[in-house]
Amino acid sequence: MKCLKAFVYFVFLFFGVQACKKQLHLDTNLSSQASIKIGEVGSMTGSEATFGISTHQGILLALDEINHTGGIGGRKLELITLDDQGKSSEAVLAITKLISQDKVHAILGEVASSLSLAMAPIAQQHQVPMISPSSINSRLTAQGDYIFRVCFMDFFQSKIMANFARYTLDAQSVAILRDIKSDYSGDSAKIFSDFFSRAGGKIVLHQTYSAGDIDFKSQLTAIRALNPDLIFVPGYYTEAALIARQRRELGIKAPLLGGDGWDSPKLKEIGGSDLDGSYFVGHFSADDPSELVQKFISGYKSKFGGISPDGLAALGYDAALLLGDALRRSKPPGFLDLREAITHTREFRGATGKITFGADRNAVKSAFIFRLTNGGNSKLAVRMDPG
Numbered sequence: 001m002k003c004l005k006a007f008v009y010f011v012f013l014f015f016g017v018q019a020c021k022k023q024l025h026l027d028t029n030l031s032s033q034a035s036i037k038i039g040e041v042g043s044m045t046g047s048e049a050t051f052g053i054s055t056h057q058g059i060l061l062a063l064d065e066i067n068h069t070g071g072i073g074g075r076k077l078e079l080i081t082l083d084d085q086g087k088s089s090e091a092v093l094a095i096t097k098l099i100s101q102d103k104v105h106a107i108l109g110e111v112a113s114s115l116s117l118a119m120a121p122i123a124q125q126h127q128v129p130m131i132s133p134s135s136i137n138s139r140l141t142a143q144g145d146y147i148f149r150v151c152f153m154d155f156f157q158s159k160i161m162a163n164f165a166r167y168t169l170d171a172q173s174v175a176i177l178r179d180i181k182s183d184y185s186g187d188s189a190k191i192f193s194d195f196f197s198r199a200g201g202k203i204v205l206h207q208t209y210s211a212g213d214i215d216f217k218s219q220l221t222a223i224r225a226l227n228p229d230l231i232f233v234p235g236y237y238t239e240a241a242l243i244a245r246q247r248r249e250l251g252i253k254a255p256l257l258g259g260d261g262w263d264s265p266k267l268k269e270i271g272g273s274d275l276d277g278s279y280f281v282g283h284f285s286a287d288d289p290s291e292l293v294q295k296f297i298s299g300y301k302s303k304f305g306g307i308s309p310d311g312l313a314a315l316g317y318d319a320a321l322l323l324g325d326a327l328r329r330s331k332p333p334g335f336l337d338l339r340e341a342i343t344h345t346r347e348f349r350g351a352t353g354k355i356t357f358g359a360d361r362n363a364v365k366s367a368f369i370f371r372l373t374n375g376g377n378s379k380l381a382v383r384m385d386p387g
Contacts, residue, residue: 037078039080041119042084045083047086048236054316056081058319060079062321091118112184117137130148134151137187141360145343148342151260158189162199165201166196166199169255169279174203174257175226178232181210189206205228207219230255233256235261237266260282263280263312271376279369281370282378284311292351321350322350322355369381
């Protein structure tokens, strides 16, 4: 009987130790000199590679700054980046490897909402905090209390663009041309349509395309027949730029409106002056004269060969800096209450503005509307604050 009790005690002790190890995760093996591993999942190749590369470079700059000032409690931050090629299946494999094999403390990524939605349940299951720099889909943070975002949400973005169209541009009618394969595009179109209609405007036509299409003339011809004041294109930069070119070829004068999916240097490269007069929503304004923003811009240019940062770079930078700030506030520095530390982020000053997490772990912050002019260059039109 005593042997049986001893055996039972050993079993409970063994599994208790294993449970504690699982809860402590990395800190069971971390010395004061060990690095703190941060995982990043991004589209470094594929159709939206510019998003992934810009975000990655922003993260690198932030981690360099943190490590240059001594890291976190004397430990350096080590970034492990995996390319998901813009595919959900690859994103799932990447985050699984980072958590199970590389034993990262936290995940930065993804950019695209569809990929973040695929990753989030895995981060939640393993209780590893995941911060998306720029996934705006409203369903993301509902996946669990370990999931965060530093960007504004699709609801806010589409609402302010609808109100801007109706009240600032005085548009009476809008046609919508959206990507039928994209939840991001579909959700944005619906929210815009609802708010524009509530404001007394009229949606005269809904047209669709599929990501990767290069010919939009049939949809634009149908739109031209109704002569709307504006055309809302809530998609990504490649298709938006091609639509702008073909709109001009068909003699359509209505400006285009877009969201943060337009925010890439490739937009101007493809669309050029055909984009002039159009507007899009962005996360970051290089026109901000604040010391923090100008420091970010100069640091980015210095590190990446004179290239100017875009909104995705700024969001990657802010996501990494915010994570570093939360790591410093966690006890001991590094992990045990990291989720709580991130949750209690208030008035964090980043390149994209002040960031405060609400109860739903979504960032409460401002957005910027840009006008494209002089060959597709973006110029700040207005800053839109929450509320």
